[in-house]
Amino acid sequence: MLKQRMVKLFLSFSIVSAALALPAANAYVALGGKYASGTISYSYLGLTANYSQAMANGIAAWNDADTDVSFVYQSDSTKANIIFRQDTYGANIGWYARTQNKPVHTSGTYTKTDIDFNSSAMDGLSVTGRKGTSGHELGHAIGLDHVSQSTQIMSVSGIRQVSVPGSDDKAGANALY
Ligand SMILES: [Zn+2]
Numbered sequence: 001m002l003k004q005r006m007v008k009l010f011l012s013f014s015i016v017s018a019a020l021a022l023p024a025a026n027a028y029v030a031l032g033g034k035y036a037s038g039t040i041s042y043s044y045l046g047l048t049a050n051y052s053q054a055m056a057n058g059i060a061a062w063n064d065a066d067t068d069v070s071f072v073y074q075s076d077s078t079k080a081n082i083i084f085r086q087d088t089y090g091a092n093i094g095w096y097a098r099t100q101n102k103p104v105h106t107s108g109t110y111t112k113t114d115i116d117f118n119s120s121a122m123d124g125l126s127v128t129g130r131k132g133t134s135g136h137e138l139g140h141a142i143g144l145d146h147v148s149q150s151t152q153i154m155s156v157s158g159i160r161q162v163s164v165p166g167s168d169d170k171a172g173a174n175a176l177y
Pocket residue numbers: 136140146
């Protein structure tokens with residue numbers, strides 16, 4: 001009898017916790033891994049003018065957002081955490097850009113990140129669209145996953161409706177770092 005009551009109490013407590021946790025869980029989604037520090041270096045290899053502009057605009061969007069993350073340029077690409085590259089991966093493969101955090105994308109402490117721009121698809125975007133794509137990939141690099149709200153840079157949508165981090169994106173960055 002006593003045991004049964006304890007189970008009941010535990011269940012009602014769990015339901016209350018879940019209800020309280022929902023708004024925060026919707027605000028941002030973490031991938032599960034992150035860098036050890038919010039000061040993260042970046043460099044690039046083989047970017048043409050449009051894509052070095054996209055990289056710089058995405059970096060500036062985050063640095064201007066005034067979160068606990070700051071991206072710093074490292075001229076020696078072998079020493080940088082994040083490396084931006086571009087290639088013609090094809091127009092119909094379903095992605096504008098992709099980010100892979102290493103050693104494990106969804107857990108642990110990142111030491112390296114590859115951000116690949118698919119110029120076959122991104123050539124068709126505006127300067128602002130490429131900036132938003134770059135900023136979105138940088139969100140993955142710091143450990144953020146997709147959200148459903150189109151007002152956030154981590155929105156799943158293919159063509160970015162925003163090109164700067166939104167309030168939930170910033171909350172995510174500040175929660176991680
Ligand atoms: Zn994404």
